Amino acid sequence: MMQRRELIQGLLAGGTLAALGGCASSGATPSSAKVVVVGGGYGGATAAKYVRLFSAQSLDVVLIEPNRSFVSCPMSNLVVGGVRQMADITVPYDSLRSKHGVTIVHDTVSVIDAQKKTVTLAGGASIRYDKLVLSPGVELMFDSVAGLQQAQADGRILQAWKAGPETVALFRQLEAMRDGGTYALTIPEAPYRCPPGPYERASVVAAYLKRTKPKSKVLILDANPDVTSKAGLFKKAWADLYGGMLEYRPQHKAIAVDSKTLTVKFEVHDEVKADVLNVLPSMRAGALAVQSGLANANARWCTVNFQTFESTAAKDIHVLGDSILAAPLMPKSGHMANNHGKVAAAAIVAELTGLEVNPRPMLSNTCYSFVSATEGIHVASVHEYVAAEKTFKTVAGSGGVSAARSELEGTFATAWAYNIWADSLG
């Protein structure tokens, strides 16, 4: 914290930055910017805002994002569970523009040229950068489950793993399901976006069905050997609240679906037929990162220098959030992506202005999950950069999990969401 304050004070005192000028505003697409940010999700929006803040508004920032508003994945399971509306998880980009002077271009980046240091937009324009920040989230690997791509295109088998129209469509499927029907959710092998996310979804769907169609069943079909996050707390909630209604089956790796019969096939176990089938395929870095050759870990995840989040594959491109090959015990979460955004922003501002890059950045994470419409649980951790090992490690004794689920934790979960939206976008 001290270092960040000193950095800002240093920037305010230095005349060079003010001379750079370039206070960006909305309007026509500019042809160049000091910092171009691709993706206005948790990582990208935070980086865009904090480059402006840490440079005392001196470095011009262009954010490229196709969506007109930010729609949050955190809290979106409550929309699937029928207790929140899309409006509750939608935040405008206005403050980034009006309060922080970020230029926002609503378009998609189709090509990154790391040699020429340009990005080309689907709309045809090209923007030159000194530093590029890439936070494109995840790509769902539909090919990992035979038949899934078509089933998805037909609207028969949904994922709703990027909050948006599918979130509502999945709720509609549950609403239309008969009492006595089965909702089945398949989970891919880790790492995937949001370790506790699928277990939260199964819980809030069970709460909805218990309330509205109590003869129904929830089946969790997990490719992993056990619940990957907050296992004890989730299992206790399932036994206490949904006994007989919710069943957890580990080591169920989905390999194929039949969209006509809503059947899912597994590598080892017998196939399962459902009334609403929610299949999450394997995941990798956002498509643009893969296409640009930045996913240099097994063609799936992007390796970065953890002190700055600069790609190990291309100079002056910083990759954040779900797309990176994570450090040990670093979850693919919105909270983490937000923290990546701040560390990268500080490093970028330091590098562009001749200041020392923070030698020991820190990150924190809290993942709340709802286990019913109102009760929450959490897991938290603090991570520090260990220069000798060039990675982040959890700080001994930091964090932990909730002692027990409670409505108070549900209130905290909602407050966490409002706070992180304000921090990333406000």
Ligand SMILES: Cc1cc2nc3c(=O)[nH]c(=O)nc-3n(C[C@H](O)[C@H](O)[C@H](O)COP(=O)(O)OP(=O)(O)OC[C@H]3O[C@@H](n4cnc5c(N)ncnc54)[C@H](O)[C@@H]3O)c2cc1C
């Ligand atoms: C159901 C669910 C529940 C979750 N709950 C939590 C939670 O409680 N707490 C938590 O911390 N995390 C949670 N997460 C995880 C969290 O949503 C992600 O970890 C987080 O969104 C990652 O941030 P990101 O910046 O990497 O990607 P995103 O937030 O997905 O942002 C990526 C952005 O990039 C844009 N983009 C992609 N490609 C391009 C391109 N070519 N050009 C321009 N823009 C592009 C996309 O439109 C998108 O806006 C949850 C996720 C899910 C699915």
